[in-house]
Amino acid sequence: MIKWIIFDAMGVIFIVGDDTNDLLVPFIQGHNKRILKKTINEVYLRASLGQITSRQFWQEVGLGAQYPQIETVYLDTQLILDDGFTSVARMMSKQYSLALLSNDVSEWSAYLRNRFAMDFLDVFVISGDIHCRKPDLNIYKRFLKEAGTQAGECVFIDDRCKNLAVAKSMGFKTIYFVRQPKKSDFVPDASITSFNELENAIENICQQIIERVIFY
CATH class of the missing domain: 3.40.50.1000 (HAD superfamily/HAD-like)
Known part of the structure; x- marks a missing residue:
């Protein structure tokens, strides 16, 4: 039953489905043009395993100064x-x-x-x-x-x-x-x-x- x-x-x-590569990577690269796709994926993997916090995630992708606003913008505008x-x-x-x-x-x-x-x-x-x-x-x-x-x-x-x-x-x-x-x-x-x-x-x-x- x-x-x-x-x-x-x-x-x-x-x-x-692939929110990391289709949404997160282009969003971050739109704010930090020097960061590599590979780096974003590696940092995201650690965050999704609970090894770092969301604040630390944004810091490691070079956008820590914009946290928490940058996170809210991403979640509100990219995920449908x-x-x-x-x-x-x-x-x-x-x-x-x-x-x-x-x-x-x-x-x-x-x-x-x-x-x-x-x-x-x-x-x-x-x-x-x-x-x-x-x-x-x-x-x-x-x-x-x-x-x-x-x-x-x-x-x-x-x-x-x-x-x-x-x-x-x-x-x-x-x-x-x-x-x-x-x-x-x-x-x-x-x-x-x-x-x-x-x-x-x-x-x-x-x-x-x-x-x-x-x-x-």
């Missing part, structure tokens, strides 16, 4: 919420527990959850809080511990097959959110291209579980 619906953030809740997410999530929260499982800077995730009033989330596991990132097995284990549930009771939605593959190997049901089709040998339990398709996808997964139980 499915009890939990777990959302990834970037590429699912927010429409851009999928129009369909909130209404669908609120509807699904009447039937399921909802969670967020995301690779992100702790402070950024907290700001965005507050800004977009994601009070319907029952559990959120953020890489910056627990010092490991998807697809590390430990981040999925941490979710199961915090939610007090089992993998077979969960549907995990992500836009990256490598993240879904680890979840599926643990027993999670998986939904591939297709923003930009990518070649992969991974076969999810369902695929969607918009939140309008999510309810049907979950119903189909639940039906598959019932049929499997009856068959065996």
Whole structure:
């Protein structure tokens, strides 16, 4: 029986999947033309693992003098919420527990959850809080511990097959959110291209579980 619906953030809740290279790098280089893309990625990785704070992140990319305003501008202007997410999530929260499982800077995730009033989330596991990132097995284990549930009771939605593959190997049901089709040998339990398709996808997964139980 499915009890939990777990959302990834970037590429699912927010429409851009590779926010680091597509949004953060050009934003920072627009303010600091001398910094390299590689440097930004390296500093961001450390921040998303909780090794440095968001303040330290902006300092290390040469924009510390503009903190915290620069951070607010970035989060308010660059990250676009999928129009369909909130209404669908609120509807699904009447039937399921909802969670967020995301690779992100702790402070950024907290700001965005507050800004977009994601009070319907029952559990959120953020890489910056627990010092490991998807697809590390430990981040999925941490979710199961915090939610007090089992993998077979969960549907995990992500836009990256490598993240879904680890979840599926643990027993999670998986939904591939297709923003930009990518070649992969991974076969999810369902695929969607918009939140309008999510309810049907979950119903189909639940039906598959019932049929499997009856068959065996």
